[in-house]
Amino acid sequence: MDNFIEINNVSKTYGDYKALNNISIKVPRQSIYGLLGPNGAGKTTLIRMLNQITAPDEGTIIFNGEKLNRNHISQIGYLPEERGLYKSMKVGEQAIYLAQLKGVSQKEAEKRLKAWFNKFGILNWWDKKVEELSKGMQQKIQFIVTVIHNPQLLIFDEPFSGFDPINVNLLKKEILELRDKGATIIFSTHNMSSVEELCDNIMLINKGQKVLEGSVYQIKQDFKDNKFEIKLRTSATQQLSNSATQVLPKGFYLESEKTDNNGELELIVSADKDINPNILINHLSEQGTIISYRELLPSMNDIFINKVNSL
Amino acid sequence: MSNFSIILKREYLTRVKKRSFLIITFLGPLLFAALMITPSLLMLNSDKMESKKSIAVLDETNWFDGAIENTDANTFIYQDMNENVDSLKKLVFEGIYDAVLYIPATTLNVPVNAKLYSNKQIPMTLSSHIEREVKQVVEHKKLLASGIDPAVVKATKANINIATIRMDEESGEKTSYAEIEYIIGFVLAFVIYFAVFLFSSQVMRGVIEEKTNRIIEVIISSVKPFELMMGKIVGIALVGLTQIVLWIVLTVAIYFVASGVILGPEIMSPSGTVMTEQIEQITEMSKGQDVMLEAVNMVQSINFSAILWSFLLYFVFGYLLYAALFAAIGGMVDNETDSNQFSTIVSIPLIIAIVCAPTMVNNPDTSLGIWLSMIPFTSPVSMMLRVPFGVPYWQVAVSLVLLILTFILITWLAGKIYRTGILMYGKKPSFKEIWKWLKY
Numbered sequence: 001m002d003n004f005i006e007i008n009n010v011s012k013t014y015g016d017y018k019a020l021n022n023i024s025i026k027v028p029r030q031s032i033y034g035l036l037g038p039n040g041a042g043k044t045t046l047i048r049m050l051n052q053i054t055a056p057d058e059g060t061i062i063f064n065g066e067k068l069n070r071n072h073i074s075q076i077g078y079l080p081e082e083r084g085l086y087k088s089m090k091v092g093e094q095a096i097y098l099a100q101l102k103g104v105s106q107k108e109a110e111k112r113l114k115a116w117f118n119k120f121g122i123l124n125w126w127d128k129k130v131e132e133l134s135k136g137m138q139q140k141i142q143f144i145v146t147v148i149h150n151p152q153l154l155i156f157d158e159p160f161s162g163f164d165p166i167n168v169n170l171l172k173k174e175i176l177e178l179r180d181k182g183a184t185i186i187f188s189t190h191n192m193s194s195v196e197e198l199c200d201n202i203m204l205i206n207k208g209q210k211v212l213e214g215s216v217y218q219i220k221q222d223f224k225d226n227k228f229e230i231k232l233r234t235s236a237t238q239q240l241s242n243s244a245t246q247v248l249p250k251g252f253y254l255e256s257e258k259t260d261n262n263g264e265l266e267l268i269v270s271a272d273k274d275i276n277p278n279i280l281i282n283h284l285s286e287q288g289t290i291i292s293y294r295e296l297l298p299s300m301n302d303i304f305i306n307k308v309n310s311l
Numbered sequence: 312m313s314n315f316s317i318i319l320k321r322e323y324l325t326r327v328k329k330r331s332f333l334i335i336t337f338l339g340p341l342l343f344a345a346l347m348i349t350p351s352l353l354m355l356n357s358d359k360m361e362s363k364k365s366i367a368v369l370d371e372t373n374w375f376d377g378a379i380e381n382t383d384a385n386t387f388i389y390q391d392m393n394e395n396v397d398s399l400k401k402l403v404f405e406g407i408y409d410a411v412l413y414i415p416a417t418t419l420n421v422p423v424n425a426k427l428y429s430n431k432q433i434p435m436t437l438s439s440h441i442e443r444e445v446k447q448v449v450e451h452k453k454l455l456a457s458g459i460d461p462a463v464v465k466a467t468k469a470n471i472n473i474a475t476i477r478m479d480e481e482s483g484e485k486t487s488y489a490e491i492e493y494i495i496g497f498v499l500a501f502v503i504y505f506a507v508f509l510f511s512s513q514v515m516r517g518v519i520e521e522k523t524n525r526i527i528e529v530i531i532s533s534v535k536p537f538e539l540m541m542g543k544i545v546g547i548a549l550v551g552l553t554q555i556v557l558w559i560v561l562t563v564a565i566y567f568v569a570s571g572v573i574l575g576p577e578i579m580s581p582s583g584t585v586m587t588e589q590i591e592q593i594t595e596m597s598k599g600q601d602v603m604l605e606a607v608n609m610v611q612s613i614n615f616s617a618i619l620w621s622f623l624l625y626f627v628f629g630y631l632l633y634a635a636l637f638a639a640i641g642g643m644v645d646n647e648t649d650s651n652q653f654s655t656i657v658s659i660p661l662i663i664a665i666v667c668a669p670t671m672v673n674n675p676d677t678s679l680g681i682w683l684s685m686i687p688f689t690s691p692v693s694m695m696l697r698v699p700f701g702v703p704y705w706q707v708a709v710s711l712v713l714l715i716l717t718f719i720l721i722t723w724l725a726g727k728i729y730r731t732g733i734l735m736y737g738k739k740p741s742f743k744e745i746w747k748w749l750k751y
Contacts, residue, residue, distance in 0.1 A: 015747055051532040053734070078532040082736060084525030089325060100317045101533035145529070 003062075004029040004153065004184040005050070010059030012045055019045040020056070021208040027186060027201070032179055034199035034216075035188040036300060042208040043188040044081060047157055050186070051078050064152065074103035077151035081158040081188075083142055085130045092126035095145050102149035109148065116144045120170075139167050147178060154178060154185045160194050172198060192300040204304050211307050220297045223306065225270065227255065227296040228277055232265045234288025249283050251275045264291060314534040315542050322517065322546025327553060336554055340561035347562075348569050364409040364437065367399050371416040372423070374452060379412075379444040385437055387412070400428050412441060419456055423449055492699040493672050495618065500695040502555075503626050504665050507691065508658070510551040511633040515650060517543050518641025518733070527733045536730040541722075544634040551630065613699065621698045624711060629691025632718040633657070639725035642732030649739045660688035668696055675700045685710050687717035724749060 005027040012020040020042045027033040035043045048054045049061060052073065061068040064075075086094055092113065099109035117123045120140055130138060139162070147154065154175070160168045175198070179185055187195045196202070196216060204211040212219065248254060248269065255268040265288075269280060281293060298306070312320075326332055365386045368379065379387050388408070390399065399411045410429035417423055425445060427433055454461045518540075521527040530539055640653040664683055671680045675697040683693035684702070690710045694702070731748035732740070740748075 048734075053528070053531055073533060076532070078529070080528035080532065082525045082528050084529075086325075086520075086526055087524055097317070097321050098529065098533070100312070101314055101530065 002029045003027060004031075004064055005033075005186070006062040007046070007049075008060045008062070010046070010049065010056040010061065012042075012049070012054065012057050018208050022059075023205070023208075023210055024059075025203055025210075025213070027184060029184055030179060030182055031200040032175075032185045032187065032198050034192075034195050034202035035186065035205060036190070036192045036195075036202055036304065037205035037211075038190050040207075041190075041205045043190075043205060044157060046205075047078075047155055047186070047188055050153070050155060051076060074149060075152045077102075077146045077149065077154045079142065079146045079154075079156045079159060081161070085138060085141060085145075087131040088129055090126075091128050091130060091133070091141055094130065095141065095148065098145045099148045102151075104149050112148055112150075113144065116148065120144070135162075136164050136167055139163050140170075143167075143171060143174065147174075152183060154183050155188070156186070157188045158191070159187055159189065161189075161191070192304060196300045202300065204300075204307065206304075206308055211304070216300075219300075219303060223298050223303045224295070225298070226273060226275075227268060227270045228280065228293065229296055230267045230269065230280070230284060230293050231291040232267070232284060232288040233263065233291055234265065249279050252280050268296070315538050318534065318539055318542025319546040319549070322543050323549050326513070326547065326550045332550070332554070336557050337561065339558050340565050343558070343562040344565035344569055347566055351570075366410045366412055366427075366437075367402065367408040368412045368414070369394055369396055369399060370414045372414055374448055375414065375445070378448045379441060382440060384434075385440070396428075403428060403430055410437075414445075419449075419453055489700075491613065495613065495699040496672055496675075496696040497668065499618070499622050499699075500665070500668055500692045503622070503629055503695055504661060504692050506551055506555065506626060507630050507633050507661065510547050510630055511637040512654070513547050513550070514544055514634045515637035515641040515654065516647065517547065518638055518729070519644065519647055519650065522641070522645060522733060522736070531733065536733060537726045540635075540638050540726060540729050544631065544638060547634065548627070548630055614701070618698055621707060622695060625691040625695055625714070628711070628714045628718050632687065632691075632714065632721055633661070635718065635722040635725040639728040639732070642725075642729035643735075643740055643745060644732075645736060645739070660686070661692060664689035664692035667693070671696050675702075681706070685713060687714040690714055 003026045005025065007023060007025040010020055010023050011018070023042070023046065025033075025046075035046065037043055045054065049056050050063075050068070052068065052070065063069075063072045066072075089097075092110075095113050096106055096109045099113065100106060104112070114123070117126065122137070122140060125133060125137065125141075130141070133141070146156075156175075159171065159175075163171060175185060187199060189195055199216050201213070201215050202219065203213040214222075251272040252275070253270050255270050257265060257267045259265050267284075271277060271280070277293075277295070281290060284290060363384055363386065365388055367390050368375070368387050369390045369392075370376065371392065373392065376389060381387055396411065396413050399408065399413075402408050403411055409431070410427055410433060412425060412427050414423060414425045423445060425441070427438060427441065451461050454464060521530070534542075636657045637654065640650050640657065643653060644650045667679065667683060671677070671683070671693060674680070680693065680697060683689045684697055684706070686693075687710075691714070694707065694710050698707070727749050728745060732745075
C-alpha cells in the first residue's frame with residue numbers, strides 16, 4: 001500500500017506531561033485522514049511535528065518515502081487552529097508574501113492568486129486591507145494562502161471552526177477537488193461529526209494515546225449494533241402499530257415505534273448478528289408500503305465515547 | 312530569495328510605508344531645524360519687534376550728560392535740569408516719550424536711586440542697559456574721586472584662560488576641550504538610549520501583533536522561528552537607520568535652506584547682524600586671542616573617526632541586544648499591557664546608565680564609569696559618554712567583545728523563549744515556566 005505519510009512510534013514529552021505516547025499512523029496517498037479526539041489529546045502536537053514546528057523526542061516521520069526534512073516544508077499546506085492574517089496589510093501583498101515564504105516566486109504567486117481570486121469572485125479585494133474585510137471574506141483568503149503553493153500534503157487543524165456554513169461547504173468542495181487532483185489531506189478536529197463523512201481513514205486519539213484506527217467504513221461496521229430504521233405507510237396503521245411486536249419474524253426485536261402526523265410509522269428494530277435484514281423487509285412489505293429502510297450506524301462521537309469509557 | 316530576506320523586506324517595507332513613519336520622519340527634522348533656527352531668528356528680530364523707544368532722561372546729578380549711549384532700539388533724550396518729573400510723566404501718557412528715566416540728585420556716597428517710569432512694560436534689555444551704563448559712570452566718578460586713574464584699573468584687568476592638556480604616551484600632549492567632549496558624549500549617549508528603546512520596542516510590538524493576529528503559526532509553518540525573529544530584528548534595525556539618516560540629512564537640508572531664506576541676506580551684510588555681532592563680542596572677550604586657531608584646535612582635538620565608529624558599533628549591537636530581549640518578551644505575552652512588567656525589568660540597566668550619565672561626564676574615568684562601560688547592558692550608553700574624552704583602546708575592545716558575546720548569547724536564549732512562547736496563547740507565563748521553555 002502506498003502511504004504518503006508514515007509516523008512510526010512517535011513520542012513527545014513536555015516536562016512531566018506526555019503529549020504523545022508511541023503513536024504510529026499510516027496515511028495513504030490521495031486520501032483524507034481524520035485525527036479525532038478531544039481537546040488536549042495531542043492532535044496539535046502531532047500536526048506541529050508534521051510541520052516541523054516541533055520535533056518528536058522519539059520515533060520517525062516518513063514523508064513521501066523520505067525522512068521528513070526542511071525541504072518538505074514547501075510541499076505542505078497548513079491551516080492552523082489559531083489562524084489569522086496581518087490586519088493592516090493589503091490582501092494581495094500579504095498573499096504574495098505568504099506564498100513567497102512557501103517558495104513560490106513573486107510572479108508565479110501573483111498569477112496563481114489572481115486565478116484563485118477570480119474563481120472565488122473576489123478580485124476586487126486585492127488592494128483592500130484585511131481589516132476592511134468581513135470574517136467570512138478573511139476565511140476565503142486564509143484558505144487560498146493555505147493551498148497557493150499546490151502542496152502535496154494539506155493539514156487542516158479544526159478546519160471548520162469559525163467558518164460560516166457557506167464557507168464550510170465551499171471549503172469541503174475545494175478540499176475534495178484538491179484530493180482528486182492528487183493531494184493527501186489530514187484533518188484534525190474534536191468535532192467528529194463535522195468530518196466523518198469526508199474521511200477515508202481516521203484515528204481516534206485520547207491523552208496522547210491511540211484509541212482506534214482504521215477506515216471509517218470498517219470502524220463503523222465493527223461498532224454497529226445491528227439496528228435498522230424502517231418507515232412504513234399503511235392503511236391499517238393503527239392495527240399494525242398495536243400488533244407490530246408480535247408480527248416481527250424470529251431474530252428481530254422491536255426497539256421503538258412511533259407514528260407521525262402523516263400516518264407514517266417509524267420502527268427501530270434490532271436484529272441478531274448475521275441475520276439477513278431482507279427477511280424483515282419481506283415481512284413488513286406485506287403490512288404496507290416501505291418508504292425507507294436504513295441500517296443505523298453509530299456516529300464517530302458515539303464510538304469514541306463508547307471506546308474511551310470502556311478503557 | 313531566502314526566507315530571511317523575504318521577511319526582512321516585509322518588515323522593512325510595511326514600516327517605511329506607514330503614514331506615521333513618514334510623518335515622524337519629516338516632522339522630526341522640521342522640529343530640529345526650528346529648534347536651531349528660532350533662537351537666531353528671535354535674536355535677529357527682537358530689535359525689529361520692539362518698536363523704537365525714546366526715553367526722556369532727567370538727570371539732576373548732571374553726571375550723565377550723553378553717557379548713556381543710544382542703542383538700535385532706544386534713544387535717550389536729555390532734558391533740561393529744570394524740567395519737572397511729573398510733567399515728563401504726562402508726556403509719556405500723551406505718547407511723546409515711551410519712558411522717563413529720573414535720576415534724582417545725590418552724592419557719591421549715596422547709592423543712585425534712579426527711577427524708570429513707563430505706562431508699558433519696560434523690556435529687560437532696556438533696564439539692564441541703563442543699569443550697566445549708570446553703574447559704569449558712577450564707578451568711574453568714584454575712582455576719580457579717590458584719585459585713581461580709571462585707565463590704570465582697566466589695564467590691571469586680568470584675562471584668565473586655563474588650557475587643559477591631557478598627556479598621552481602615544482600621541483604626546485594634547486589640548487583637551489572638556490566642554491565640547493561633554494556635549495558630544497552626552498548627545499550621542501542620549502541618541503543611543505533613545506533609539507535603542509524606540510526601535511527595540513517596535514520589535515516587541517511586531518511580535519505581539521503577529522500573536523494577536525494569530526498569523527504566527529501560519530508563518531512558522533513556512534519558516535523557522537529564529538529566521539522570523541532575526542528578519543524582524545534586522546528589518547527594524549534598517550528602519551531605524553533609515554530614519555536616523557533621513558533625520559540628519561533633512562535637518563541639515565532644512566536648516567540650510569531655511570537659514571538661507573530667512574536669515575541669509577542679513578548674515579551676508581557686514582553690519583548689524585547677529586553673527587558678526589557675536590563674533591565681535593567673542594573677539595572682544597578673548598582679547599586678541601586667535602579665535603579661528605582655537606576653533607581649529609578644538610575640532611582637531613576631537614577624534615571624530617573613533618567617535619563615529621564607536622557610535623555605530625554601540626548603536627548596532629546595543630540595539631541588537633535589546634531587540635532580542637524585547638522579541639523574547641513579545642513572544643511571552645499576548646498583549647502590550649502584559650508586556651510592561653517584563654519590559655520594565657529589561658530596561659533597568661539602560662535607565663541606570665542614563666541616570667549615571669551626568670556624574671560620568673563630569674568625571675569619565677571613575678570606577679563607576681569604567682564598570683558601566685564594560686557591562687554589556689549599560690555599555691552602549693555609558694561607553695559613548697566616555698569615548699569623546701578618549702578611552703584606552705583595550706577598554707573599548709573588551710567592552711565591545713563583551714557586548715557582542717552577550718548579544719549572541721541573549722539572541723540564542725531569546726530564540727528559545729520566542730520559539731515556545733509564540734505558540735502559547737492566553738495566560739502570562741511565570742518565570743518558572745519561562746525557565747522550562749529554555750530547556751525544551
